[in-house]
Amino acid sequence: MIKAIVMIQVDAASIPETAQAIADVPGVTEVYSCAGDVDLIAIMGVAKHEELADLIPGRISKIPGVVATDTHIAFRSYSRQDTEAAFSIGSEDAD
Template sequence: MITAFVLIKAAAESIPETAQAIADINGVKEVYSCAGDVDLIAVLGFERHEDLAGIVPGGISKVPGVLETATHIAFRSFSRRDTDEAFAIGD
């Protein structure tokens, strides 16, 4: 599974509706509203890099209220659990 994060600037007056419409797109796992430089962050999960074209330019970018997107593909994930398990080897 490939994971990507899409940073989204949205029209302020339609953030809840925009977020829900994005959440309903196939391949979108979660959408967070947030403070800062962007209004929404969508977490995507898909099988092939080619699938990304259907999700972002073919889906998210066409949702009313979306003004701008920036996509970041994850290479590797890290978590506290992974670190703890790595150091527990041989205990």
Template sequence: MITAIVMVSVEADRIPEVAQQIAELDGVSEVYSVAGDVDLIAVVRVREFEQIAEVIAGGLSKVAGVVHTDTHIAFRAYSRHDLDAAFSIGFTASE
């Protein structure tokens, strides 16, 4: 799984609508409204590297109201949550 963290600057009066549209895109797992230099942070998770361009350049960047994006590709996950989820794929609670 390839994870990209996308910092998104948005027209100020469109943040909720843009966040919802981005959240509905295939490949986008989460969208956060944040304080700071950007308005939204989107987490993109795809299986193939080529899908990054499809999701971000082909979808997210084209949402009306998106002004600028800055994409960061994750090398490795250190979160206990992510590691536990990866090892539980395919198992049900009864196993």
């Protein structure tokens, strides 16, 4: 699965409604409101890169309240759970 992180600038008066509209789009897995340079961060998961082309400029950018988007495609995932699992491989055989 291809994951994308999309930073979204939104009209400040419509953040809650815009966030919900984005969350309702198929392919969007999470939407966060945040402080900083952007108003919303959306996490998307799709099977093919072409789907991102349809999803972001074709759907997300057209939602009322969306001013701009900046898309980042994830190459690899790192998490504490994944790291701990990798280091524990074979450890139960050491006893």
